[in-house]
Amino acid sequence: LSKVRCVQFKRSDTLNSIKSIFTHTPKFSCVPVSLLSADIHPNARWQQNGITVAGGNRQGNGINQLSDPWGLYVDxxxxxxxxxxxxxxxxxxxxxxxxxxxxxxxNGQGSGDHQLYNPEDVIIDKERDSLIICDTSNGRVVRWPRRNGTSGETIISNIYCLGLTMDENGSLYVTDFGKHEVRRYRRGESQGTVVAGGNGSGNRLDQLSDPSYVFVDRDHSVYVSEWNNHRVMKWMEGAKQGIV
Structure with missing residues (x-):
């Protein structure tokens, strides 16, 4: 069995605006990281030896174990x-x-309101004190109460979500691996707006192919990693195509 753990790399003296970075090392090479701040000094360096902060007790379903950890969020x-x-x-x-x-x-894999099936990513909506989860194999995005929740609420259906993030206005950005697009959902919206891709699978600058993880900066530019095109694209707000 492969080791499954999350590792914290403490900052060195050259890092001035973020305390730590978290990554995880399952059997995959694609590593999503959700950080509260992107203000990392361009010359930042991390200590080479990290410490385990989650898992690290071999693969399993114990409360001190993880099995194929994927997306993560740091509060x-x-x-x-x-x-x-x-x-x-x-x-x-x-x-x-x-x-x-x-x-x-x-509660085991399944499609009930109290279940998840291969969740791939998670963020916190602080305004509503809830978790928003890519419930990937159920083809939905769900919201769970952050504290003492026993079931979730489906907020987006018919989507093969691998990654999601939220901007400072509370707009939700979600990748759709199947439709090769990223959609933005403003609060109260049910349909969303395509902000990257949406022109079928391909390698043109106006296309995406199997978009996986997404990040939105302060200017509302969307950064998305593409599984099949082996690239990261930046789509500025309102753009019809991206740049590599």
């Missing part, structure tokens, strides 16, 4: 929320903890 207090994909759950790991707490799913 202001350094609490980590991990999409524990093959365990069909979201796990919260507080700073310094030796085990996690299931905060969504954990």
């Amino acid at each position: 202001n207090d350094q609490t980590i929320y991990v999409a524990d994909t093959s365990n069909h759950r979201i796990v919260e790991w507080k700073q310094g903890a030796t085990s996690g707490q299931v905060v969504a799913g954990g």
Whole structure:
């Protein structure tokens, strides 16, 4: 079995605006990271030896284990929320903890409101104090109460979501791996607006092919990683095509 863990790399003296960076090392090479701040000094360097902050006890479904962890979110207090994909759950790991707490799913794979099926990514909507989850194999995006939640609410259906993020206005950006596009959902919207791709699968600058993870900067430019095109694209707000 491969080792499955999340690792924290502490900053060196050249890093001046973020405390730590988190990554995880499952059997895949694609590593999504959600950070609260993108203000990383261009000459930043990290110590080469990290410390395990989640998992690290071999692959499994114990509360101190992970199985194919994928997306993660780091809160202001350094609490980590991990999409524990093959365990069909979201796990919260507080700073310094030796085990996690299931905060969504954990009831076996399935399509019930109390279940998840291969969740791939998770973020926190702080305004509503809730988790937003790519429930990938169920073809939906769901919202779960952040605390003491026992079931979720489907907020987007018929979508093969691998990655999501939220801007400072509370607009939700979601990748659709199947439709080869990224959509933005403003609060209260149900249909959303295509902000990247949407012109079928391909390698033109106005196309995406299997978009996976997404980030939105302060100017509302969308950065999206493409599985099949082996590239990262930037789509400025309102653009009809992106740049590599």
